[in-house]
Amino acid sequence: MEIKVLGxxxxxxxxxxxxxxxxxxxxxxxxxxxxxxxxxxxVAHGILRTPGLVIDGKVVASGRIPSAAExxxxxxxxxxxx
Amino acid sequence: MNITSSLLSLLQGGLGNxxxxxxxxxxxxxxxxxxxxxxxxxxxxxxxxTRFLGRTAPKHVSYPAATLAGSVLAVCSCTIVPLFAGIYKxxxxxxxxxxxxxxxxxxxxxxxxxxxxxxxxxxxxARFFLSLAFGIGIGLIMALIFRRSDVAxxxxxxxxxxxxxxxxxxxAALAFLLVLVALLLFGTLKIGLLTGSYAEVSLPVPGVNxxxxxxxxxxxxxxxxxxxxVTAQGAVLIGLLILIGVxxxxxxxxxxxxxxxxxxxxLGLVGLTLLTAAVGMRPHAGGLEILFTGKxxxxxxxxxALGWLLRRRLSEVEQRDFLWESWRFVKQIFPLLVVGVFIVxxxxxxxxxxxxxxxxxxxxxxxNLAGVIFGVFMYFPTLVEVPIAKMFLSLGMxxxxxxxxxxxxxxxxxxxxxxxxxxxxxxxAWVYVFWVALFSTLAGxxxxxxxxxxxxxxxxxxxxxxLVALTAGLWWVSRRNQALAVATD
Numbered sequence: 001m002e003i004k005v006l007g008x009x010x011x012x013x014x015x016x017x018x019x020x021x022x023x024x025x026x027x028x029x030x031x032x033x034x035x036x037x038x039x040x041x042x043v044a045h046g047i048l049r050t051p052g053l054v055i056d057g058k059v060v061a062s063g064r065i066p067s068a069a070e071x072x073x074x075x076x077x078x079x080x081x082x
Numbered sequence: 083m084n085i086t087s088s089l090l091s092l093l094q095g096g097l098g099n100x101x102x103x104x105x106x107x108x109x110x111x112x113x114x115x116x117x118x119x120x121x122x123x124x125x126x127x128x129x130x131x132t133r134f135l136g137r138t139a140p141k142h143v144s145y146p147a148a149t150l151a152g153s154v155l156a157v158c159s160c161t162i163v164p165l166f167a168g169i170y171k172x173x174x175x176x177x178x179x180x181x182x183x184x185x186x187x188x189x190x191x192x193x194x195x196x197x198x199x200x201x202x203x204x205x206x207x208a209r210f211f212l213s214l215a216f217g218i219g220i221g222l223i224m225a226l227i228f229r230r231s232d233v234a235x236x237x238x239x240x241x242x243x244x245x246x247x248x249x250x251x252x253x254a255a256l257a258f259l260l261v262l263v264a265l266l267l268f269g270t271l272k273i274g275l276l277t278g279s280y281a282e283v284s285l286p287v288p289g290v291n292x293x294x295x296x297x298x299x300x301x302x303x304x305x306x307x308x309x310x311x312v313t314a315q316g317a318v319l320i321g322l323l324i325l326i327g328v329x330x331x332x333x334x335x336x337x338x339x340x341x342x343x344x345x346x347x348x349l350g351l352v353g354l355t356l357l358t359a360a361v362g363m364r365p366h367a368g369g370l371e372i373l374f375t376g377k378x379x380x381x382x383x384x385x386x387a388l389g390w391l392l393r394r395r396l397s398e399v400e401q402r403d404f405l406w407e408s409w410r411f412v413k414q415i416f417p418l419l420v421v422g423v424f425i426v427x428x429x430x431x432x433x434x435x436x437x438x439x440x441x442x443x444x445x446x447x448x449x450n451l452a453g454v455i456f457g458v459f460m461y462f463p464t465l466v467e468v469p470i471a472k473m474f475l476s477l478g479m480x481x482x483x484x485x486x487x488x489x490x491x492x493x494x495x496x497x498x499x500x501x502x503x504x505x506x507x508x509x510x511a512w513v514y515v516f517w518v519a520l521f522s523t524l525a526g527x528x529x530x531x532x533x534x535x536x537x538x539x540x541x542x543x544x545x546x547x548x549l550v551a552l553t554a555g556l557w558w559v560s561r562r563n564q565a566l567a568v569a570t571d
Contacts, residue, residue: 048168
């Protein structure tokens with residue numbers, strides 16, 4: 001599973017990255033987390049507000065920080081589909 | 083003067099300025115403003131504004147929507163840049179994007195409230211209305227100048243702007259935001275009902291008098307120069323602020339893992355600080371007299387309503403997002419503001435009032451240009467431009483050039499020009515800089531002549547003539563471009 005955290009490096013993006021790391025550990029799913037920091041690439045995902053969270057190419061949250069528990073649910077939903 | 087004593091006077095200048103900015107009236111405007119900014123970020127659904135910024139939105143909708151997005155959604159540059167890029171590339175295009183870029187730093191809620199609280203409501207209103215008019219004006223001009231490249235811009239789908247109708251703000255969140263605004267008004271409005279005292283209590287606190295004398299020696303001040311010293315009340319408030327900082331760090335920093343007791347302690351302290359700032363205090367020989375003003379009761383009422391709404395009516399996710407966003411603003415802006423205010427106080431000791439008066443003491447073209455140029459080449463962190471403007475004002479700067487500076491500084495800095503250039507290209511960025519400099523100078527001149535007593539009719543006439551000349555010029559340019567395009571096709 002591929003998880004991307006979109007954001008130019010502001011406080012909220014770092015926080016979301018940390019929450020995503022926690023969520024991956026809790027879910028037990030094999031997943032890689034990458035940071036996307038270039039503005040071009042962020043805009044290409046069609047989000048208007050950072051931070052953004054992308055799981056397997058699909059934007060699941062933008063403009064807010066979902067909690068680790070919430071991200072675990074998102075990961076499980078994505079895993080069930082795959 | 084030897085070196086030690088001059089260093090000492092610099093240090094005292096910095097401390098004195100800092101103390102004045104942490105005094106009661108500033109806290110009552112700044113603390114609620116941070117929470118309002120946090121509530122706006124966390125509780126207003128973004129789609130309610132951004133759906134008016136799509137590629138299909140007509141001009142008379144997209145330009146006002148861009149200013150609304152600027153004042154409501156964006157407080158720091160880390161939200162301004164992505165929104166700007168999004169509006170430009172996927173949404174309404176260059177014009178509204180520029181309007182947004184111009185309006186967001188100058189007229190967001192934090193900047194306006196702080197300008198009003200520190201310098202005066204008249205300047206805050208001028209900053210708001212002139213930014214509104216000129217933001218839309220510059221957006222339209224840029225769209226006209228670069229019309230061809232804007233049309234040729236990628237016509238990607240604007241999914242990001244597709245609005246869902248279920249995203250309206252729910253009632254409790256709206257009420258919460260309104261009560262926050264009421265709290266701000268109770269704390270800062272200077273009307274008799276609020277400033278009058280309704281009950282007085284004398285507390286026997288021994289030594290208050292001596293404490294006040296000690297504070298006056300520590301931070302000497304000259305009331306004639308518009309300086310403020312530190313009152314005993316101010317000292318208590320500074321102590322409370324430090325406590326809030328410590329408890330907030332413990333309670334808010336890890337709020338995504340759940341609320342702790344520290345979270346509620348920090349919130350309680352914020353309430354206590356606001357109440358302390360709202361009462362009047364008069365130290366006398368036997369102790370301390372406390373005046374319960376209308377302000378105090380207003381703040382108490384608003385705080386009670388806020389507490390109830392927060393605990394009982396907002397969902398846990400909303401509570402968390404609201405507290406986190408407010409704390410993030412404080413963490414990001416407040417330390418820089420404190421350092422900035424201290425440095426401003428130090429610099430103030432060095433600058434001679436005659437320099438400022440010679441340069442920008444009257445509402446001249448040269449004075450307004452000086453204000454703008456200073457604004458373009460200096461980069462100050464968010465909100466620090468306000469204490470700097472206050473310093474210039476007290477050193478004798480005219481209010482016109484002061485507004486010119488306040489309009490130009492947040493919009494233009496070398497850093498923001500460079501970021502803008504990477505998104506819209508270097509040529510467009512520099513053309514934008516030129517227009518902002520021109521319009522800021524004009525804004526200063528207009529406001530300055532209003533301050534000097536020129537009638538509104540005459541100002542409107544001059545402004546009208548200028549706009550007609552500008553439109554004619556632009557029309558001519560676009561005609562010529564079209565003719566050239568036809569010739570080369």
